Amino acid sequence: SAVISQKPSRDICQRGTSLTIQCQVDSQVTMMFWYRQQPGQSLTLIATANQGSEATYESGFVIDKFPISRPNLTFSTLTVSNMSPEDSSIYLCSVLDEKLFFGSGTQLSVL
Amino acid sequence: GNSVTQMEGPVTLSEEAFLTINCTYTATGYPSLFWYVQYPGEGLQLLLKATKADDKGSNKGFEATYRKETTSFHLEKGSVQVSDSAVYFCALRVDPGGYQKVTFGIGTKLQVIP
Numbered sequence: 173s174a175v176i177s178q179k180p181s182r183d184i185c186q187r188g189t190s191l192t193i194q195c196q197v198d199s200q201v202t203m204m205f206w207y208r209q210q211p212g213q214s215l216t217l218i219a220t221a222n223q224g225s226e227a228t229y230e231s232g233f234v235i236d237k238f239p240i241s242r243p244n245l246t247f248s249t250l251t252v253s254n255m256s257p258e259d260s261s262i263y264l265c266s267v268l269d270e271k272l273f274f275g276s277g278t279q280l281s282v283l
Numbered sequence: 284g285n286s287v288t289q290m291e292g293p294v295t296l297s298e299e300a301f302l303t304i305n306c307t308y309t310a311t312g313y314p315s316l317f318w319y320v321q322y323p324g325e326g327l328q329l330l331l332k333a334t335k336a337d338d339k340g341s342n343k344g345f346e347a348t349y350r351k352e353t354t355s356f357h358l359e360k361g362s363v364q365v366s367d368s369a370v371y372f373c374a375l376r377v378d379p380g381g382y383q384k385v386t387f388g389i390g391t392k393l394q395v396i397p
Contacts, residue, residue, distance in 0.1 A: 209390075212389065214386075214388050214390070264327070273326065274326035274327035275326045276325050
């Protein structure tokens with residue numbers, strides 16, 4: 173089973189700034205995913221990040237707002253750019269290694 | 284589109300009580316159904332699954348039966364423990380190869396008190 177280290181676990185940020193969330197996996201995986209869980213809502217897929225290709229974004233999410241890097245098979249980052257209070261949420265990375273595994277999440281609060 | 288509706292929490296139970304967390308779904312095609320659990324400070328992890336109608340998924344004393352006629356996948360446990368305190372997510376996936384199309388419910392927080 174894959175073990176995922178996600179950081180930071182939480183952060184409080186000012187409006188207009190950017191935050192980069194890191195996701196490190198203890199094994200090589202092809203498919204990595206980034207989710208968002210807004211207060212009182214279900215997990216929503218932001219994008220799929222495969223190594224060696226551009227990330228694939230879901231409807232309602234754009235690369236300028238949520239740029240993703242996937243430099244190798246064990247690491248990915250998600251940046252939340254030009255933040256506003258509406259971006260306050262939990263962000264989760266996930267990998268597919270026979271089944272889905274999740275990081276512990278990043279609790280982001282934007283003031 | 285696909286959707287999952289699960290009861291809102293928190294659900295507070297005494298130790299050894301019976302647990303039911305309701306989950307209903309709407310989906311095109313024939314979904315696989317899942318329950319994920321998130322313990323405090325940890326990532327979501329798969330608890331159990333069922334891939335076709337009338338299948339029963341089970342793990343750690345938890346059970347859920349895939350009911351196509353009622354489009355439900357309720358989670359049950361006969362006797363909860365304090366260690367079961369966590370957030371439980373119901374989820375579905377329609378395309379067997381499309382792991383990116385997993386649809387989640389909002390999660391139900393369970394608190395078990397001694």
